[in-house]
Amino acid sequence: MVTIKQVAKEAGVSVATVSRVLNNNGYVSQEALTNVKSVIEKLNYKPNSVARSLYNKTSNMIGLIVPDITNPFFPELARAVEDVAMIYGFKVVLCNSDQEPEKEKKYIDLFKQQYVDGIIMTAHSYESEIYTDLNIPVVALDRIGNTTLPAVVSNNYTGARKATDLLLQKGVENIAHIRGPRGVAPAEDRYRGFIDEVNKKNADYIIEESSFQLEGAEKKAREFLRAHTDVDGIFCSNDVIAVGVLKEALKKGIKVPEELQIIGFDGSFFGKMIYPELTTVSQPIYDMGAMATRLLIKIIEGNKPEKIFYEMPTTIIERSTTRK
């Protein structure tokens, strides 16, 4: 393997000069710069990034903390983060926190020891304190923890209003909202959007609460459809709940969308795998991940971003669980 010494010798400069070229800091004459760069290319020198880490206290690594990569929202996010990171020469360390503060702390300790350059976190609101006194740049994604942190979120509130409005426009007379868990920020925002829209329209409504997981959602849907046979339109707080409702409705022989219209939230890929296909409020998951990564890298590189809070628009994808 070619060493920095060999590069310096071949270029006829000091090791310190090569180091300045590699790290892009300190004065280097134009001549030396051109010379060193051509030698690096000629010898196919690959700077030892661990040594550079130690010297620069950077590692070209981004830590990505998700609750659980198997939750359908996060693979697309992770993919976007990795795609953008790679363009800028950063690697992505994947961490599943299960939203346990202990695990998150452990990861953050590791990140510090390893000179991780920045963190993208998608954590629960109540654990955000551990991010605020870090010396590492952090961008919050999706489930925003603390509003003083740079963040990229989707417009959950507006998306929920649009979904509710669509159901009412499509002739729903007895509307319901199956909301997500209390205290989870997106679930709260979607709930507020629903409430404000039905109140604006003076519509009666029913609220039910479910977990964001399939098993809980199916159970809740079963009870709900038994208890509320007159409900003809349900806005569900995420796509998984919507799938639970759809499955239970089909099992009971309820015609979707003729007798019951359903809208989910997220725009997950499995909305297209079911039949009838799910109408949903789509979040630009990939764009959110890409935007968060670009924002983080901007901060890592010492540039002041124009703004540190991005709210990305949601769009309704009308498929077959709502009427034409």
Added chain:
Amino acid sequence: MVTIKQVAKEAGVSVATVSRVLNNNGYVSQEALTNVKSVIEKLNYKPNSVARSLYNKTSNMIGLIVPDITNPFFPELARAVEDVAMIYGFKVVLCNSDQEPEKEKKYIDLFKQQYVDGIIMTAHSYESEIYTDLNIPVVALDRIGNTTLPAVVSNNYTGARKATDLLLQKGVENIAHIRGPRGVAPAEDRYRGFIDEVNKKNADYIIEESSFQLEGAEKKAREFLRAHTDVDGIFCSNDVIAVGVLKEALKKGIKVPEELQIIGFDGSFFGKMIYPELTTVSQPIYDMGAMATRLLIKIIEGNKPEKIFYEMPTTIIERSTTRK
């Protein structure tokens, strides 16, 4: 931040002794060991892992190369790898290769520079050469590249035979197999399993080929169901193809499983999100990821594993796309 010098001073030993304790190599007296460990705890000393990397040429990092984390098979695998890695104190760097050799090579260069300790790869057969002359331990997962590499795979051949047998046992008279892309090892193994089983039973059969993605599978299913109205049982090479077939059958008003029985392969979570729920050959995805990671760490730590090839059993999950 506490430094190694402070630990050495407080413990009354040399920096070299502390280093030997930290790196767990070289002679240290029992007394010094106990002493250093208690000082480390007392001062809450966090060894600088970047400096250790440079010294030891290790980084406590595992590189995980998947084709695409948004492909439903891989999040669960990544989760398992990360869970096990964390137990042993390793971090996981996530890489999406899109099965492009160029991207894989780029990642591997990065891994070398960073002293990544080992690689778990799930790559296409024809790109495996780039892994064989590495000085970094590699374990192949799922899509085995080169049989000289340690590998954890599932028993695709036997799973396919079982699925075919089940369809025939459930009264299927005109059986078909929609196979996956040519040259993809699991698709080939499942195809062989199907062929051997129908030949053993002297059953007539039809073969069709599809991509492993939903859009291609739906299109193929549409054509297939139009052309082969007498087929009453289909073994699909993965769950995505099975979902494509199911959707098209339901659209055409074909009753599943009364008129058409369907079996998928993978055991993906979305098999439970559709209605009727999908009968499938389940791979122990999480167990495969966990096993591969344990095997890799064993090799990294210099232990000779008992064996380097693990074939994990598949199991049929009977749900509602096959008859009772």
